[in-house]
Amino acid sequence: MTLPTTTRQHYFPQLGSFNNLVVQEVPVSAPKANEVLVKTHAVSLQYRDLLIAKDKNPGGAVENLVPCSDMAGEVIAVGEDVKEWKVGDRVCTNFHQDKLHNDSPNELVLGGPVQGVLTQYRTFPAETLVAIPSHLSYEEASTLPCAALTAYNAFLSGYEPLKAGDTVLVQGTGGTSLFALQFAVVSGATVIATSSSDEKLKIATKLGAKHVINYKKTPNWAAEVLKLTNGVGVDRVIELGGNATLAQSIASVRKGGSIDIIGVLGGLGDVPAVDIIGPCIFKQLKIRGIYVGSVVQFQNMNKLISANPEATRPIIDKVFGFDEAKAAYAHMDSQTHVGKIVIKI
Template structure:
């Protein structure tokens, strides 16, 4: 019987199908649908069209995009308000998650089916920021990820935590990594018992709140909306301040900290709030400058030099993060599954991309807007 079975397999192949060597290879896509800007000025100028896509080069990986999340920078770029030169017909957006569908001949670390995110700056592997790493920023200096398929340098990809969905993982490359870099990397990592002030309930601020809570820190959160502050409280903020009803919110921060001030501030509004942030932080405290949600015009003059000297403040600009920091952040997320769960305000389809930009612009959100492919 056994001899007969062996003869049958040799003649006809294994039961249930033909010899695996005869199976056809998967056909790779030759085109991709993507959005781009023929001209800047508004996200309404986005055009969806089809362009060729090739097989990955020897050191590249071809990734099928599953989700893209939006950030405030995408609005600045759409409105031609972002500094620096941009490529013509820019493909926008920097934050994605996707599935590896092909790898180049020299790629050893990735295989078909791996679930990955691309780092915001493709060539920022470690913590040092250079002009060259800045030139590899997706959706700005180089074309972004609002496309169905894209090649990436193998070194720019990071496997995201296995418990996250594609939609959740797409929120990590900028918002989460910026918050992680600010709080848990750099010259003075956050420690248990520290008190931090988080401004607003946007993507970076929510992740900063979550990472701080996961690290055992005390969080004070501000917002103009009581409903949003309820969300911040549910996520672990110990104190909340509505800055519309309490415009001198820095004085309230001092009351909550017995006159000492917070250990650090996550500054997302920029010059419009920086003076109050300086007032809110303790002697020898730090301010991590993340963004400029308060705008770049019609802002008050800010006295930085005096307070920085006499209070011994540390002010640090944060420009997202590196591949190495991304990997370390994923360890924190995997170790604190519930506390660090990404907050997605609303999902949009690929065809609803302009509506997603409009929702971001409304600032009605808590957490992130995600475009699902």
């Protein structure tokens, strides 16, 4: 097989808007001894990608950034020292390029501090790749590296894994939320889901949510959660809104319960002028920040997905072409999607 010498990729000559995206053709090198050259088949978008495009992400980004962190592709060449991969293998790469285990550093993050994956071809260190579950398409697999792994890390790979019989609150119907819902259901937990749309909540119900709450119609949704749990509160909360929703999440969780903070969909502004420290202390809550996960966690998650192929199948809202990347970002910005937005390459 003749290896490609160039790749077409999207990049940002300047951040501030996703409309600044430009396509360029650049050289691509053969893999080094410990690297793998991958042909990208699909890339999925994260809310983080939108923040970075708007130059609002606190982590910043390298100059002339190639965006996005989540991809699925096909191995087309391996370095001379690589033993675990061969040409034709279907792979995803991990979000953290230096996080093989939970105690590893996690500064080499794709699509921000490190150049991303919105490109036709890219080399990766062999140890950062994970095999795609055989029943998933490339488009479906591209949704796993951030959204799925974050949910898995929160519920099933932390200091207190979810148990059958637990009750959990999942905020929203984006990619991470729906994976959290699916993983909770296959674990035997009872799920309460919130959303701003009754139509979106119908999808959550179809996926196994026992109770749903439209937070537009029920602004004090914490009170409704307490009603549904006979005044006790839920065991776990997947916190997506950040500062905008944390106070209600604290009110929703039982004494001794857990809140996994994984998103800032409500914005990065000041903490609301309400007491959150007191309730955390008095309720003896466990609050954990989640920043995706490790290669080992990714491998373990894929075992769960392969063992429950239909119940954990990724929910894709819409697939865009490579040259429609700006439209994909605009669709993310509209917040009308349910599940994941994918760019096919």
